[in-house]
Amino acid sequence: MAEVNAALLALARQALREWDLGGAHLEPIGISENASFRVDGPDKRYVLRIHRPGYHTLAELDSEQVWTAALREAGLDVPVPVRTRDDDGYVTLPFDGGERHIGLLEWVDGELMGRIMDREPSTFPEHFRAIGRIAAAIHNQSAAWTVPNGFQRHRFDVEGFVGDRAFWGPFWDIPQLDAAQRGVLGNARNAVADELSRLDDSANTFSLIHADLHPHNVVVGEQGLHLIDFDDSGFGWHHYELAVVLYRYRDLDGFNDMQAALIEGYRERRPFSDADVTKLPLFFLIRTLVHLGWRAERPEHGTDLTEEIDDAIREAKEWMG
Known part of the structure; x- marks a missing residue:
């Protein structure tokens, strides 16, 4: 309990x-x-x-x-x-x-997909393909859907990720940063904003997304796969959806095969070009940065952000070259 x-x-x-x-x-x-x-x-x-x-x-x-x-x-x-x-x-x-x-x-009765994958790593490919198909089905619906009058959800766009009123907080200006770290993350903020501003934001690539579609938010039951926790759902790039699915698995052996399985499943139901795939590292970085902002605004989860800051600095430097 x-x-x-x-x-x-x-x-x-x-x-x-x-x-x-x-x-x-x-x-x-x-x-x-x-x-x-x-x-x-x-x-x-x-x-x-x-x-x-x-x-x-x-x-x-x-x-x-x-x-x-x-x-x-x-x-x-x-x-x-x-x-x-x-x-x-x-x-x-x-x-x-x-x-x-x-x-x-x-x-809904069942077991979280993430727990099954933790227990049975051999199931990774089939489960990533399954989530890929689900993500594509979500995007097929949302890209074609006429949003009704009065509908209100947040937006994971340039402003939502790195704007002055970023949805998960100003990761580049949290109190725990020293001057050098603040400089790196400020540069990363600007570089991310510049890159995002170049992306297509038509409904073909930017529509309502679940935004937290990792395997621990999928229940495997007798009737199939049930999605839970739409709390973060909002308007965003489809690339971000897929980056979130893969995010916690990036450092595991066989990650490239996991990503390939996810994309394979997605492409069964919706196009996702090789050029789109090359944008995923940008959204991995964004996930790291916004998580830092999120943690800084929630001291109940702990105030020592040393590990999160180090990760964000390292990833930002690697991405910016």
């Missing part, structure tokens, strides 16, 4: 009344950015998610459900939200001097 404080547990119990599940059993399953609980109702099992404060507005969360509904219509296996008794997608409750948005999803 994941550790959870009494206040969050009480908030979860209060929220369940909005789905007429006040007496259901709650089991914490993940307490990090969001707090997640397994809910054992009288007839069904669910997931209750208490969303982190300040990350998404209610309109952005409602838009996420609009998009996942469209993805389901396109044949993708994605989270199914449960409406409240008042037919709302979320309930908003006061908590700790602010408020928290809370949603309920249908439970």
